[in-house]
Amino acid sequence: MIPFKNLPIRQFDGDKDVRGVETAIGGIKREAGREYPLVIGRQTYTNTRKLKTFDPSAPSRTLAVFQKATQEQAEEAINLARETFESWKVTSAEERSAILLRAAEVLRRRRDEAVATTVLEAGKNWIEADAELAEAVDFLEFYAREALRYAEKQPVVPFEGEEPELFYIPLGVGAVIPPWNFPLAILTGMTSAAIVTGNTVILKPASDTPLTGQLLFEVMIEAGLPEGVLTYLTGSGGEIGDFIVEHPQVRFIAFTGSMEVGLGINERAARLAPGQVWIKRVVAEMGGKDAIIIDEDADLDAATEGIIISAFGYQGQKCSACSRLIVHERIYEPLMERVVSGTEALKVGPPEDRTNYMGPVINQAALDKIMSYVELGHGEGRLLTGGTRIDIPGYFIEPTIFAEASPDGRLAQEEIFGPLLTVMKVRDFDEALAVANNTIYGLTGAVYSRNEGHLARAREVFHVGNLYFNHKCTGAMVGVHPFGGFNMSGTDSKAGGPDYLGLFLQAKSVSRKV
Numbered sequence: 001m002i003p004f005k006n007l008p009i010r011q012f013d014g015d016k017d018v019r020g021v022e023t024a025i026g027g028i029k030r031e032a033g034r035e036y037p038l039v040i041g042r043q044t045y046t047n048t049r050k051l052k053t054f055d056p057s058a059p060s061r062t063l064a065v066f067q068k069a070t071q072e073q074a075e076e077a078i079n080l081a082r083e084t085f086e087s088w089k090v091t092s093a094e095e096r097s098a099i100l101l102r103a104a105e106v107l108r109r110r111r112d113e114a115v116a117t118t119v120l121e122a123g124k125n126w127i128e129a130d131a132e133l134a135e136a137v138d139f140l141e142f143y144a145r146e147a148l149r150y151a152e153k154q155p156v157v158p159f160e161g162e163e164p165e166l167f168y169i170p171l172g173v174g175a176v177i178p179p180w181n182f183p184l185a186i187l188t189g190m191t192s193a194a195i196v197t198g199n200t201v202i203l204k205p206a207s208d209t210p211l212t213g214q215l216l217f218e219v220m221i222e223a224g225l226p227e228g229v230l231t232y233l234t235g236s237g238g239e240i241g242d243f244i245v246e247h248p249q250v251r252f253i254a255f256t257g258s259m260e261v262g263l264g265i266n267e268r269a270a271r272l273a274p275g276q277v278w279i280k281r282v283v284a285e286m287g288g289k290d291a292i293i294i295d296e297d298a299d300l301d302a303a304t305e306g307i308i309i310s311a312f313g314y315q316g317q318k319c320s321a322c323s324r325l326i327v328h329e330r331i332y333e334p335l336m337e338r339v340v341s342g343t344e345a346l347k348v349g350p351p352e353d354r355t356n357y358m359g360p361v362i363n364q365a366a367l368d369k370i371m372s373y374v375e376l377g378h379g380e381g382r383l384l385t386g387g388t389r390i391d392i393p394g395y396f397i398e399p400t401i402f403a404e405a406s407p408d409g410r411l412a413q414e415e416i417f418g419p420l421l422t423v424m425k426v427r428d429f430d431e432a433l434a435v436a437n438n439t440i441y442g443l444t445g446a447v448y449s450r451n452e453g454h455l456a457r458a459r460e461v462f463h464v465g466n467l468y469f470n471h472k473c474t475g476a477m478v479g480v481h482p483f484g485g486f487n488m489s490g491t492d493s494k495a496g497g498p499d500y501l502g503l504f505l506q507a508k509s510v511s512r513k514v
């Protein structure tokens with residue numbers, strides 16, 4: 001197999017790429033309102049309770065209709081997964097890996113459709129949507145190779161008179177619970193890692209983005225995944241999510257989402273259900289309050305570009321988004337002048353128009369939450385730009401910057417998950433690091449500096465799972481930047497890294513006396 005390489009992201013500067021996505025957007029709009037049944041093995045269900053997905057740029061446009069699974073259906077899916085596990089766990093790593101490679105191929109073929117779906121359902125701009133597609137393909141390609149490595153003979157210390165060996169076996173039935181903000185990439189990453197290691201999966205997508213997740217389900221089936229290995233169970237997190245997490249036949253939960261939900265899952269998974277014979281494993285990747293530090297000798301143009309992309313790319317709705325900017329007082333004025341003018345130049349509007357850089361936030365609740373922080377910001381800081389809802393249909397908010405905020409205030413402490421950047425001025429680099437580390441989270445961070453001593457110090461002290469130097473704090477690439485956070489940002493699973501598949505496996509040691 002050729003070595004893994006990241007799929008390049010398209011910039012849509014060629015007519016062919018543009019036409020492909022335009023056609024796919026047209027296709028989804030024409031099919032708007034299509035209903036998808038719930039599929040459990042060979043059974044299909046249409047329930048009375050529906051899950052509608054809509055375009056956050058035009059909320060009156062229903063994109064698709066899914067079923068809200070009931071607890072009985074969740075039970076049926078778990079039973080099927082339990083039965084299928086018996087054959088899937090003994091399927092060879094080569095066969096499982098080959099399915100992922102075929103899935104990557106299918107996804108590359110359906111690239112324009114995937115981009116168009118994410119643009120319409122999640123409100124991503126075209127380049128962000130293509131980056132997401134590329135990340136999903138990368139996960140499939142990367143884990144297909146990793147599975148073969150994990151299947152190799154593992155090293156053990158030789159011991160006279162014995163033939164010891166160590167090998168990995170799967171865990172069992174897993175629940176995969178992804179967020180809406182990377183509705184294809186994170187969902188694909190967690191699902192494919194669990195499957196390629198021989199587990200069977202109940203995938204419960206986020207309720208805001210089931211159409212994007214449906215694509216992965218179809219891709220997997222087309223790639224030859226046997227029936228029952230993956231069930232795509234749409235429905236509410238609070239209703240069937242809880243049920244699956246607590247079920248005694250579920251062996252592990254791979255979750256990515258907010259800290260509040262992640263902690264709740266961790267707690268419920270720790271409780272022993274009647275009939276349960278294992279401690280459930282929880283992989284939980286959660287929120288962030290990520291900071292970029294700008295040192296006194298930083299390249300201000302590079303820093304400005306990195307700040308704006310990190311803070312306002314995908315409307316700030318990334319766990320890795322820069323929501324705190326920590327600036328050395330000596331370059332504060334020239335830097336902020338550049339950042340504010342760059343921010344004001346961002347084009348906001350429906351991402352269907354590929355010239356718009358920022359789209360809508362995901363839903364009404366997100367809009368209300370972000371606007372409540374804007375209100376709070378007027379009390380805690382000074383508004384430099386933005387701060388208003390844009391008066392067009394859809395959930396559009398201006399990119400917003402508050403300065404002079406206290407590092408201990410709510411604006412600087414709580415995850416807002418929107419286009420709102422809080423700026424803090426510091427006297428020196430030590431203070432910058434102290435402010436950067438002053439939250440309960442520890443996901444991503446960046447430092448712009450030319451001072452080697454400062455970078456070395458940040459490398460040691462800046463307590464985040466993913467740290468970047470003279471580089472934006474978003475856009476982790478599979479294999480290049482294994483991803484996962486410290487503290488309340490999660491279990492530091494390092495998705496897209498060499499340790500990740502180990503989270504879905506258990507090691508068995510066998511030794512024969514000779």
Ligand code: NAP
Pocket residue numbers: 177178179180181182186204205206207208235236237238239240241242245256257258259261262264265285286287288318319320415417443484485489490
């Ligand atoms: P969320 O509200 O926590 O939801 C995440 C998933 O959990 C959804 O599928 C949701 O289903 C489900 N869920 C909700 N309540 C549940 C329950 N009681 N039991 C089981 N499942 C439940 O998060 P989100 O709003 O989708 O995503 C944004 C958050 O994700 C942010 O905090 C962001 O920082 C974080 N995130 C972290 C990473 C990372 O790698 N660290 C990456 C991306 C995002 P419903 O949609 O049906 O409620």
